[in-house]
Amino acid sequence: MARRKPDPTDPGTRPTLKRLALAVGVHASTVSRALDPQRSTVVAPAVVARVRAAAERMGYRPDPVARSLRTRRSHLIGVLVPDIANPVFSPIIGGIAEALAQADYALVVADGGTDGNRQSDMAERLIAQRIDGLILATASRRDDLVERCRARGLPVVLVNRASDDARLAAIVSDDAGGMALVVAHLAALGHRRIGHLAGPAAISTGYLRRSGFEAALSAHGLENDPRRIEAASAYTRAAGAAAAEALLARCPEITAIAAANDLLALGALEAVRARGLLCPGDISVTGHNDMPHVDLVDPPLTTVRIEHREMGQRAARAVLAAIDAKDAAAPAAQTVKLAPTLVVRASSGAPRDLNA
Amino acid sequence: MARRKPDPTDPGTRPTLKRLALAVGVHASTVSRALDPQRSTVVAPAVVARVRAAAERMGYRPDPVARSLRTRRSHLIGVLVPDIANPVFSPIIGGIAEALAQADYALVVADGGTDGNRQSDMAERLIAQRIDGLILATASRRDDLVERCRARGLPVVLVNRASDDARLAAIVSDDAGGMALVVAHLAALGHRRIGHLAGPAAISTGYLRRSGFEAALSAHGLENDPRRIEAASAYTRAAGAAAAEALLARCPEITAIAAANDLLALGALEAVRARGLLCPGDISVTGHNDMPHVDLVDPPLTTVRIEHREMGQRAARAVLAAIDAKDAAAPAAQTVKLAPTLVVRASSGAPRDLNA
DNA sequence: CAAGTGTCTGCAATCGATTGCAGTATGACC
């Protein structure tokens, strides 16, 4: 039979503030103040010492639930990703986790999938958990989920993908710049007819990499034929293979395919092989992201490296800053563009017409 | 100037139980009961309907923090992984997240690294967050962290890696069985001198796959020479490459390397190539895990497929069951072994002596 | 010696929900 009314003097259970106070012989409020570095100045040094010693001895840990209830701070940050199993998001989450741990925040992860409704639902749940801030890796270019969070005053930071609304803090890679690197590289190799495997236009990376690609073509004086651009329905290998197949069938004259993403590029490699073509002998293929182990595929993939881990760390710091700023009523939303670098491997080479 | 005492009748802020009660004209406790399907039977149906309608209209969501404080349930499950960025853990986490979401639980992820102290520290933080259960993907074979959690009465489930203590619930793959599949495959191809790239012996997967390998050799009447086993210092490509290099230098007679893990196998491929050997012409290489995209490396990797996503789902269901069981005082710790399957690709072939 | 000034500490309310217990109304039944 469990006792009805747990006795605060009873040891054996996890010590509470009240028990600690009883042990030291002061009031709970004094203990609370003594344990908080900020407020401990108003408590007599001798008392602070006794309280701290007792807390140490009894192994007191304040209950975060009770504290949250009172302070309205959960020290929890929510992260919504479209697909946890996507290798691109792993290092981002890792970076976030690392930066948050340093600030004594914990990370609640939710997998929202690619379906907008489910994403909203998961976000609602995260918010219901009273998270202090939200990091979204799911944002589409016009995202009302983002808008709703902002309206509620919840600090939100986008990561990897941006929204069209520039008022929102976002940590992204310079997508257009990355494509410029790719096109410059291919052009330098001698390619003049380059195809593009675009990502979904509703996602900033898909849109920006495509427009970056087109701008770079012009910058290099290359023809920008819209027929040479094929958009994949999703960022998956299968979608990449299908789109590449279509592209190769329609425009057999192209000598290179610049994909918007490594997964699409891997799919493109499959399509190239399926057509009996060689990469890079017949067709060069490039990716974007430098996912782990794409250096080991056949052929090793030329791609654009993005520092995903750093991206995650920055995003975490940005939410924390936004939370502080909210207290100080000094909002400072800002988009940070990280500079990507080109990683040249064996999937890109001279065009076949130069080989002849 | 913010008002001192927030008025519970004030709309505009998130509705609370009290506001809802006020709106409906009943006491808060009645609302609480009406909203809980379990207890709503004791409330007049008409009232239940009115309360539900009002809750819907005002968009009432109970505050999980306040509820947790009272019920001592956070509806949070902690997951500790050694490395979020490791592609093997992504699908596990995905599976966990999926299963938990269905049960209205959320997922707190922490990256504990491979350092035992840091792992303990992160686990402590998770526990301090008042998680209801813990899923550990970090367990070493003798792990006092696990023991401490058990001692506190916190439901713990191990995933992917088991501890030697069979009293603990663990969802793992049949590691020995997986190696048996590999050895059978290689033996059928004609290999008689097979090397093993073992994982860390302190981790169950490393230990069990090694002993499974040795047992399988004996079962096939093949010589089990301990010199042909080289343990990698960690589950990384670099460690795999180093260990494979040592193994190849010491035992040039082997015609195949069965690695304990895909990352080690990828490292082995690098070492093979570095020695100017061909895979599978000179040396067959096999992995374990069937990580995403190992079908695209050069050569496509023969490996053992583990259903990581299902493993995660099962682990999640197991913690939830353990939580319920704790209430019912009916502990039911159990180790579940999932059956792996062999995936034959191009990195394994006939031994070179048969080619001659 | 009275008044004033700090310095510390305690009181009690509060965050938002849950729940054992007690009270009230309703209807049934004799």
Added chain:
DNA sequence: GGTCATACTGCAATCGATTGCAGACACTTG
């Protein structure tokens, strides 16, 4: 018409911490 079971509903305590306010005490100063 009175008694009693039954069905609802309200009261108030509780979870464990934080915090505005005020009281207590010592010490300085005019």
